[in-house]
Amino acid sequence: MIRxxxxxxxxxxxxxxxxxxxxTTGGKGDDKFAQCRTSQIAGGAAAIGGPFQLIxxxxxxxxxxxxxxxxxxxxxxxxxxPDVCPFDMSRNAEAVDILAERGFSxxxxxxxxxxxxxxxxxxxxxxxNLHERMIALTGSPEQVKAASQAYKTxxxxxxxxxxxxxxxxSTFTYLVTxxxxxxxxxxxxxxxxxxxxxxxxxxxxx
Numbered sequence: 233m234i235r236x237x238x239x240x241x242x243x244x245x246x247x248x249x250x251x252x253x254x255x256t257t258g259g260k261g262d263d264k265f266a267q268c269r270t271s272q273i274a275g276g277a278a279a280i281g282g283p284f285q286l287i288x289x290x291x292x293x294x295x296x297x298x299x300x301x302x303x304x305x306x307x308x309x310x311x312x313x314p315d316v317c318p319f320d321m322s323r324n325a326e327a328v329d330i331l332a333e334r335g336f337s338x339x340x341x342x343x344x345x346x347x348x349x350x351x352x353x354x355x356x357x358x359x360x361n362l363h364e365r366m367i368a369l370t371g372s373p374e375q376v377k378a379a380s381q382a383y384k385t386x387x388x389x390x391x392x393x394x395x396x397x398x399x400x401x402s403t404f405t406y407l408v409t410x411x412x413x414x415x416x417x418x419x420x421x422x423x424x425x426x427x428x429x430x431x432x433x434x435x436x437x438x
Contacts (some may be wrong), residue, residue, distance in 0.1 A: 265415060268433035280406065281414035284379035286343065286369035289356030297410070299367050303435055304339045305418075305427075306406040308385045310346035310399050311358045316420075324405055325363035326424035327431065334428070336435050343379055344370040345387040346399050383414075407431055411438065 263269070284296050300306075305324045309317035324340045331338045340363055344350035347370050350358075355368035370376070380387060387401035405418045405427070415434055418427050 265434050265437055268430060268437065269416065270430070279414070280382075280384050280417075281408055282382040284375070284382055286371040286375050286379060287352055289352050289359060289368055291352045294369070299341060299369065300339075300408055300410055302337055302339055303407065303409045303431065304341050305431075306341045306343065306383065306408050307404075308343045308345050308380060308383065308387065308401060309403075310344050310401070311350050311354055312346060312396075313399070316403055320403060320405065320420060321362050321366075323422075323424045323427070325366065327427040328363065328365065330424060330428035331431055331435075334432055336432060338431060338435075340366045342366060342368040343376070344368070345376055345380060345385070345401055346389065347371055347373050347376050348389075348392065407434060409438065 282296070285293055288294050288299075305328065307317075307320060307324060309321065311317070321340070321342060328338050328340050342355065342359060342362075344355055350370045352370060355370050359366040359368035369379075371379070383406060385402045385404070387399055389399045390397040403420050405422075407415045407417070407430075409415060416430065418430070422430075
């Protein structure tokens with residue numbers, strides 16, 4: 233069941249993106265990806281995304297430019313997530329495979345919002361079990377917070393005195409490229425096939 237916090241985060245994100253579209257495009261049709269979008273939310277590069285420094289599965293500090301070297305599907309979640317994250321990440325991995333069959337190379341990227349439990353070793357195992365090309369990142373609480381704020385995501389951990397605590401979080405997947413930054417986001421209702429179709433459209437216009 234989608235929690236209230238996640239719903240509120242989705243509303244805030246949608247409103248923010250809509251406002252940014254008006255500010256950056258003036259509502260005009262000067263978006264080169266306009267034909268690929270299913271909504272009027274555009275101009276998102278100015279609103280979402282940006283530099284970050286996190287830690288990869290080898291324990292190395294990496295930046296956004298180190299890991300986003302091609303079209304990338306970015307997702308914020310956590311490895312202990314019981315249902316939402318595994319479904320979303322498996323769907324993203326399937327979309328990547330469909331895109332590969334169409335001749336497009338896309339990287340699935342997982343960023344943990346649970347740095348207390350998601351060590352480099354944990355996220356490395358998580359990524360390995362989901363997709364051979366998946367990159368997983370964690371970091372200090374400060375690094376994770378900065379990355380989350382850059383992408384306008386929401387997360388809030390429950391009582392951490394319980395070792396099995398859950399973390400409420402937003403569940404969007406972001407399409408990001410080195411050239412254009414943030415391009416589009418996908419919600420949980422998008423299937424792997426629908427994602428692949430939309431991503432293909434964007435990449436064909438790059």
